[in-house]
Amino acid sequence: AHTAMHHRFHQLEPAIHRKGIRQIPGSPEWFMSVSHSPREATRNLTHVALLAEEATKYMAQALGLSAEQVHFGLPEIDVSATRLTDACPAAMELPCEPHKYRALSGHCNNVQNPHWGVAGSRYVRFLPPDYADGVSLPRGVITNTKRGLPSARVVSLAVHSSVDVPHSHLVSMFPVWAQFIANDISLTPQMTGFNGERLKCCGIDFNDFHPECFPIRLPDTDPVFGPTRQRCQEYTRSASAPRTGCTLGPREQMNDATSFLDASVIYGNSQQESDVLRTFKGGELRVQTSANYGPLMPPGENKSNCRYSLSHKCFKSGDVRA
Numbered sequence: 059a060h061t062a063m064h065h066r067f068h069q070l071e072p073a074i075h076r077k078g079i080r081q082i083p084g085s086p087e088w089f090m091s092v093s094h095s096p097r098e099a100t101r102n103l104t105h106v107a108l109l110a111e112e113a114t115k116y117m118a119q120a121l122g123l124s125a126e127q128v129h130f131g132l133p134e135i136d137v138s139a140t141r142l143t144d145a146c147p148a149a150m151e152l153p154c155e156p157h158k159y160r161a162l163s164g165h166c167n168n169v170q171n172p173h174w175g176v177a178g179s180r181y182v183r184f185l186p187p188d189y190a191d192g193v194s195l196p197r198g199v200i201t202n203t204k205r206g207l208p209s210a211r212v213v214s215l216a217v218h219s220s221v222d223v224p225h226s227h228l229v230s231m232f233p234v235w236a237q238f239i240a241n242d243i244s245l246t247p248q249m250t251g252f253n254g255e256r257l258k259c260c261g262i263d264f265n266d267f268h269p270e271c272f273p274i275r276l277p278d279t280d281p282v283f284g285p286t287r288q289r290c291q292e293y294t295r296s297a298s299a300p301r302t303g304c305t306l307g308p309r310e311q312m313n314d315a316t317s318f319l320d321a322s323v324i325y326g327n328s329q330q331e332s333d334v335l336r337t338f339k340g341g342e343l344r345v346q347t348s349a350n351y352g353p354l355m356p357p358g359e360n361k362s363n364c365r366y367s368l369s370h371k372c373f374k375s376g377d378v379r380a
Contacts, residue, residue, distance in 0.1 A: 059112035060141070063105070066269070075252035079266055083362040087292035091256045092363045093379040096247035096297055099328070100314055101254060103178050106145050107298035107310070113142070114306045115193050125192035125308075132306040146304035147178070162325065162332050164316030173302065175317030177327035180299035180310035187308045194309035196272055196295075209275040211291065220281065241377055242323045245315035247297040260290035270295045315377075326376035335376060346371070355380060 074080075081088045096104070118128050137143060154166035161167070168174045190197045190205060200206035249270035251257050259271035274291040276283045283291070299312035316322050324343075326332045335343050335356065345353040358364070358372035358380075366372055373380045 059109055059116060062112045063109055066108075067105075070268070071252040074266055074268060075255060077266060079258050079262060080251070081256040081258050081292070084365075087258075088256065088362075089364075090292070091248060091294070094246065094248040094294075095256075095363075095378050096250060096254070096314065097328075098254070100178055100247050100297060100312065101250060102145070103147065103300060103312065104249060104297050106142070106147075106304055107300040107312075110137075110142055110300060110304055110306055111194055111298060111309055114308070115191070117306060118191075118193055123192070125186075125189070128192045129186045129308055133301060135306055137303070137305055142304045146300065147173075160318075160320065162316075162322070162328055164318055164320070164322075164327070167316075167318055177314055177316045177322070178299070179313060179317075180301065181313050183310075189308060192308065194298075198272070209277065210293075211274050211276050211280065215277070215280070238323065239319070241315070241379060242319055242321065243315060243317055244313055245377065245379070246311060247314045248294040249297050250294075257294045258292065259294060260292055321376075323377040324375060331376055335374065344374075 081091060114128065114132060117123065117132060123131070152165070154169045154172050163177050164175045166172045173179060188197065189195050190200050197205055197207045198210070249257070251268055251270075257268050257271055259268065259273040262271070272293050272295045274293045276289050276291055278284060278289075280288075283289075297312040297314070299310045301307050301310055314327065316327055326335060337344050344356040346356050348354050355373040355375050358374040361372060364370075364372040
């Protein structure tokens with residue numbers, strides 16, 4: 059597992075970087091990836107998760123384990139004496155202490171289970187995962203078999219109508235508020251490449267194809283992309299999350315937001331994010347003034363993350379999707 063990770067981080071990703079294979083700032087896929095950009099702490103967690111994933115693959119192949127054995131059996135193995143625990147967040151968990159206000163990260167919101175709902179933890183599943191290899195490979199990469207799945211674009215075109223049908227009584231504020239609530243409790247970051255670079259997955263030679271790429275196949279009859287003859291849509295896999303105790307098992311996806319309605323979309327999910335947003339005067343948040351619109355969110359530092367101009371600056375808030 060360590061050999062596979064060393065190859066990825068020290069050979070494959072640097073080689074892709076040197077060839078200049080990355081998303082172009084200002085492109086549609088670039089702006090789409092902005093809303094799923096992981097924090098540095100998140101990238102560190104994915105490294106731990108990937109190490110456990112590779113160890114799981116090795117065990118599953120060496121022992122010929124079924125998907126059920128991978129899901130229900132491997133997590134029961136004690137890994138406390140292995141290198142998996144060296145950087146495991148659960149092993150470094152701080153004790154819960156009485157404070158007037160809840161933690162920004164969501165830590166200790168449940169004192170019996172301090173890690174529940176913490177930013178950077180894995181989503182809880184209602185059903186076991188169903189990967190092509192029982193560990194992490196998406197079924198969408200398999201075609202022309204019963205185990206394969208169709209393109210996500212084909213499914214969306216079949217399910218969703220392209221005709222705009224106004225609702226009988228709900229106004230636009232309803233979906234806006236629903237999206238605000240959804241953003242408060244969930245944020246799924248994407249995997250990245252060398253030094254956090256956003257991956258380019260379409261039009262890439264096989265030898266330069268990053269293992270976290272999962273581009274979407276576009277059908278010839280696509281009503282939007284068909285006339286332009288575009289057959290590939292950029293898509294990078296969701297960030298992997300370590301399991302509780304960094305145990306072995308199938309791949310899990312990360313929630314980079316707290317699982318609580320705590321306005322983290324405004325104030326951030328960490329002390330570092332919160333400090334950047336505050337004035338430290340009377341509990342107020344930083345703003346930028348606007349003659350036409352009044353106080354607005356403060357300007358962001360990265361000008362490439364939006365269509366920046368002298369009159370339109372990027373916003374900074376507790377959520378990267380701002």
